[in-house]
Amino acid sequence: MKNIIKSSCIALICLILSCNKETLGLNVKDHFFLENDGAVMPIFVNGNTQSKVFVIYLHGGPGSSSLEAYQNESSPFTQLQSDYAVVHWEQRCSGASQGNCSNLTISQYVEDLEKVIILLKNRYANDITIFLLGHSWGGSLGIKYLTTNNNQSNIKGWIEVGGGHDVPRIVTLEREMVNEIGNRQRNQGKNVSEWEANITKANSLNLDNIEDLFEMNRIAVNSERLMQKADSVNSKIGSSYLNDYFFGPIDFQASNINSNQTFDAIKSELAVLSLSNNISQITIPTLLIWGKYDFRVPPKFAQESLLAYGSTKKELVVFERSAHFVQWNEPKIFYEKVRNFIEQNK
Amino acid sequence: MNKTILFLFAFILFANFSLAQNVKPMSKHFYSICYFGEKIFHPGLQLSVNHSFYLSKDITNQKNRFDVGLSTSGYFHFKNHFGLRVTPNLSLIHCTKKGFEYGLKADAGFMRRFYQGSVFEVNDNGNVERKYLSGQNAFTYGLYVLLAKNWYTSKSKNIRFSVEIGGFQETNYNKSVLLHPAINFGISKYFTLKK
Numbered sequence: 001m002k003n004i005i006k007s008s009c010i011a012l013i014c015l016i017l018s019c020n021k022e023t024l025g026l027n028v029k030d031h032f033f034l035e036n037d038g039a040v041m042p043i044f045v046n047g048n049t050q051s052k053v054f055v056i057y058l059h060g061g062p063g064s065s066s067l068e069a070y071q072n073e074s075s076p077f078t079q080l081q082s083d084y085a086v087v088h089w090e091q092r093c094s095g096a097s098q099g100n101c102s103n104l105t106i107s108q109y110v111e112d113l114e115k116v117i118i119l120l121k122n123r124y125a126n127d128i129t130i131f132l133l134g135h136s137w138g139g140s141l142g143i144k145y146l147t148t149n150n151n152q153s154n155i156k157g158w159i160e161v162g163g164g165h166d167v168p169r170i171v172t173l174e175r176e177m178v179n180e181i182g183n184r185q186r187n188q189g190k191n192v193s194e195w196e197a198n199i200t201k202a203n204s205l206n207l208d209n210i211e212d213l214f215e216m217n218r219i220a221v222n223s224e225r226l227m228q229k230a231d232s233v234n235s236k237i238g239s240s241y242l243n244d245y246f247f248g249p250i251d252f253q254a255s256n257i258n259s260n261q262t263f264d265a266i267k268s269e270l271a272v273l274s275l276s277n278n279i280s281q282i283t284i285p286t287l288l289i290w291g292k293y294d295f296r297v298p299p300k301f302a303q304e305s306l307l308a309y310g311s312t313k314k315e316l317v318v319f320e321r322s323a324h325f326v327q328w329n330e331p332k333i334f335y336e337k338v339r340n341f342i343e344q345n346k
Numbered sequence: 347m348n349k350t351i352l353f354l355f356a357f358i359l360f361a362n363f364s365l366a367q368n369v370k371p372m373s374k375h376f377y378s379i380c381y382f383g384e385k386i387f388h389p390g391l392q393l394s395v396n397h398s399f400y401l402s403k404d405i406t407n408q409k410n411r412f413d414v415g416l417s418t419s420g421y422f423h424f425k426n427h428f429g430l431r432v433t434p435n436l437s438l439i440h441c442t443k444k445g446f447e448y449g450l451k452a453d454a455g456f457m458r459r460f461y462q463g464s465v466f467e468v469n470d471n472g473n474v475e476r477k478y479l480s481g482q483n484a485f486t487y488g489l490y491v492l493l494a495k496n497w498y499t500s501k502s503k504n505i506r507f508s509v510e511i512g513g514f515q516e517t518n519y520n521k522s523v524l525l526h527p528a529i530n531f532g533i534s535k536y537f538t539l540k541k
Binding site: 031032033034035036040042044096098099115118119122123245246247248249250251253254257261 | 385386388424425459463464467468472480482525
């Protein structure tokens with residue numbers, strides 16, 4: 001009897017130790033942390049891991065969260081999850097991330113992402129196919145990652161959504177767009193006084209000054225709000241806020257503190273961030289998705305970027321009723337475009 | 347998670363029935379078992395031992411008292427962290443003749459948050475290592491409004507039901523303070539003296 005118990009225990013221990021890889025499934029909800037250089041970053045892998053196609057969502061900010069509308073059924077990511085595994089990685093000092101908030105530099109974020117990919121391969125399978133989907137700041141991070149070392153060899157395709165990878169150029173285009181569309185709206189009698197205030201303020205800013213540069217961004221945010229008020233932009237799909245507050249993984253107060261700390265720490269580096277020269281090095285299939293009324297990263301910037309990408313397979317899609325958050329403004333079309341791109345390139 | 351909350355409620359209710367005895371006389375020491383809800387729905391449990399300092403000699407006819415105690419509380423913020431607090435506390439309580447109590451409770455002490463989920467590290471050679479019991483230490487302090495009903499003043503039962511509403515703060519995380527609104531409610535039982 002003793003021998004049976006002994007051998008059972010040994011077998012059980014061997015079984016536990018041998019289970020290095022997670023079982024792949026159709027509707028997986030996995031959750032674990034990557035600890036790197038003091039930061040403890042949650043990684044949520046949801047959906048169809050059996051497809052062996054993993055879409056890593058690089059959220060914006062910097063300092064925002066990948067868990068926006070985490071529990072929302074209308075989210076395009078919820079739909080994508082039935083086809084592929086969607087990886088919601090909370091970057092350091094962002095969203096539900098914990099631990100130390102030091103070392104907030106772009107190269108540190110790149111190192112974190114490199115380790116996220118090693119961890120995913122270790123946890124699931126070495127032969128998984130990975131796509132990167134970067135929104136806003138996530139666009140800059142994705143480009144920086146893809147142009148560092150030999151990282152492109154890990155990634156099958158790159159999806160940039162309203163990516164802000166050249167801040168000095170973007171703010172100039174923001175001002176142009178506020179003038180152009182603002183004047184048109186004013187002539188049509190829509191929100192006249194508010195557009196006049198936006199235009200006057202935008203034209204008075206010195207964009208070489210870091211505070212004015214971020215003020216320009218606030219005017220862009222306000223302009224998007226006006227376009228939504230004029231019914232040219234769909235409202236963002238709602239998130240189940242209370243549900244997330246009480247039962248979700250985010251602590252909203254910590255998330256706000258994270259966001260403010262990150263912005264303060266990185267804003268001088270962000271103000272001069274210019275990766276336009278790097279994107280010619282990107283040769284993997286690339287899809288650019290932009291909102292027609294994205295004042296924060298104007299679509300004109302997307303057209304310039306499209307020309308600069310080194311990829312032979314590249315496409316720009318502009319969504320007619322979207323602003324900066326395309327994925328929340330037109331989730332259905334967003335899902336279709338992303339899915340098609342992945343199917344063509346996986 | 348809802349099942350966990352229900353289980354904790356049931357546990358405290360059961361404890362309430364099992365402790366409701368007619369026993370007298372009582373000592374000045376009591377212990378408590380409470381549901382501890384960080385942001386109400388992040389469920390947990392609080393255990394504490396306390397000593398009462400009465401301002402009048404007759405325990406069953408008291409008006410004001412101080413309680414000092416030591417509490418251990420733990421709660422789950424699912425997919426985020428498990429919080430463990432060990433805190434000495436002090437309560438100032440006014441008690442009516444019918445056994446209703448109200449007052450203020452303050453505590454301060456040690457807190458550790460354990461990350462809720464597997465934590466991995468990737469070393470410079472690209473090897474993945476799992477880290478166990480990974481977490482962060484913090485200093486914590488809290489303040490609560492306390493409402494209670496005791497049965498020892500009117501019916502000579504040595505139990506008391508209390509609700510504490512307030513919050514605690516956690517420092518050393520995010521280089522800032524984090525406020526955790528919290529509620530806890532449960533029962534206390536006074537130790538009995540040998541007759």
